[in-house]
Amino acid sequence: MCAMSRCLLPTVPGSKMSPTKTLPIGSLWMRTAQAFVGLFFVTASCYKLFDAFFFLRSAPLERSMEWWINNKWPIMGMREVMQFTLQYHWMVVATAVFVISFQMVGGLLLFANVWRRFAASLILTVQISVLLGVFHGGIGFQTFVGISLWLAVFYLLCDGMTQRKWRLLTYWLVLYGLLILLHRYRLDDPWPSAFVWQFKHYSQDVMSVSVTLKEMILALGKHPFAPYLWASSWWIQIAATSLILTRFRMFGGIIWIAILIGHEWIWLNSLTSEGVLWILTLFTWLTFEDASREKWGKIRMLPNWNDIKVFIKASRKWLNAK
């Protein structure tokens, strides 16, 4: 069955290389993206240390855990673990120290580009714990934690990356991209009618990366075509996300990251670190995809008709053998 499923994973046309064969892939830009991701996790742990969990205690861990439990966010089993942890102050402190230290060490190692797999394992451990705690917290939360998981898994597999693993990672990224678009769909992003309340919030409470940019957006918002321009962003994003699965995926990725950066600039204090993590994730994907092309060529992401025929043939053979 395993061999049969491999038929659906296309290889480079004309290449004798097996889809399972690993190749050393690396570039200056992959290292740059890795340094950004490392610094992001280091800063995230510093926020938790100085602002959230200790010192300033603007969002203590026990308050977050209580909020998650009251809203029934943890997955079965994790709820009991969290309730047990909350009974003892030292256990809450130990959990906070675990989250901060794993993120900080993982981030530092990624930044320094040493012990990459170990660093990824540390971040993966933390992010899995967080995911179990906020599992029922809605798509927004799941995708935010999910892209951290994606990054951790990517750096875990990076050194032994195969075409199959890369395809699965790409499908996973596209899945998150579509999930976040589904979340935004529920907030009426695709329709010009949402412009009124979204623009109201933007005008009253939100600050962009620069005041000049905000003034430009406010001026543009008065134009009759503004609601359509506003709504078009969702449609362009879904087109760009879908392009990731085609041979035009670099183009799709470039459009996607450009829109994400634009969103982040416009909604800087409202999108905050979630938007930045999306940008870093996509930057990581783009740099690896570009570097892999020198070794693998342009691999197909989706199976073609010939692959499906081979799959059906292998399925029949397997069923007959049974």
Added chain:
Amino acid sequence: MLHSMPKKKKKSLRLMPIFFFCISVLIVITLMVPGAFGLQHFTQWGGMYSNSWCRIQVSDKNPLGNRDARTEDVTAGLVTQSVWSYPMHNRKTCAVWGKKHCGKTAPQGGWEVTWVRPFYKNQYYLDPENVCDVTMPASYSSWFQDVTD
């Protein structure tokens, strides 16, 4: 030898590093340390959500000296529905956002707001000053504008 090299690949190899360089520069300038380049800086680089990051206490008179002062807490982003998440201000934008409430009616009580205390990172950082009395450049009034339905 040179003629046999694929032209398309050469072009792609030239363009992508330029693109990656531009993205890296933009990430550093606008997302990692925008404050160093005169841009707005919030919690975008690894910060955590906290819905009380910036809030204001609005009063009808100085709440520090009058026990009978009527007060209300207003959190940024909670008055209107949030498109993304609660706005995470910095000290400056929190004060400017707070100042726009001066002279208006309190969201719940309906009385006139004459005193505003911005609360940021667990402290009323401008006390004993009233934000309504703080002189700010005229251009700041456009930062957070009220939109009538």
